Amino acid sequence: MNIIKGYEHLQEIISKEKFVLIFGLVNSCSVCSVDYPHIEELSNRYYISLYSVDLEKEAEIRGQLEIFTAPVVMLFYNGRLYHKQARIIDFKELENRIKEVLL
Numbered sequence: 001m002n003i004i005k006g007y008e009h010l011q012e013i014i015s016k017e018k019f020v021l022i023f024g025l026v027n028s029c030s031v032c033s034v035d036y037p038h039i040e041e042l043s044n045r046y047y048i049s050l051y052s053v054d055l056e057k058e059a060e061i062r063g064q065l066e067i068f069t070a071p072v073v074m075l076f077y078n079g080r081l082y083h084k085q086a087r088i089i090d091f092k093e094l095e096n097r098i099k100e101v102l103l
Contacts, residue, residue, distance in 0.1 A: 004053040007060040013051060014076045019101065023052045024061075024072040032071040038091050039073055046098050077101050 004010050004022070014020055023039050025032035036052070043050035055062055055070050065074065067086065075083040075097055083097040 002049070002051040004051050004058070004061070006058065007064055010051075010053070010061055013049075015079050017049050017076075018078060019048050020076040021048050021050045022074040022076065023050065024055045024067055024070055024074070025052060026056050026070045027054070029070050035071050035073075035089050038089070039094075042091070042095060042098065046102060048098065075101075 004013065010022070014022075021039060021043050023032075023036060025036065040050060042048070053061055055067060055072075061067070065081075065084075069087045071089060072084065072086040073089055073094060074081055075094070082101060083094065085094060
């Protein structure tokens with residue numbers, strides 16, 4: 001698992017990589033641990049870089065990206081936030097958004 005350490009690290013990742021999935025989680029969140037394998041599977045299927053961020057430790061990231069709950073998944077394309085889902089992740093919708101960008 002690739003882990004983001006700070007807002008500057010996040011900015012570096014999304015500026016260097018064309019297509020990135022960011023998964024925000026908190027350690028006490030059981031839904032986060034259930035959702036992560038699904039996100040990882042999509043990442044592997046579509047060859048997308050996947051990073052996770054511990055939202056309890058990264059307050060600046062929470063503030064800058066307006067994250068108020070966990071889990072959250074964000075899809076960045078060409079340095080911009082393309083799609084974001086929080087709390088209840090619709091994996092079919094996420095996959096459709098990934099396909100939009102790839103096609």
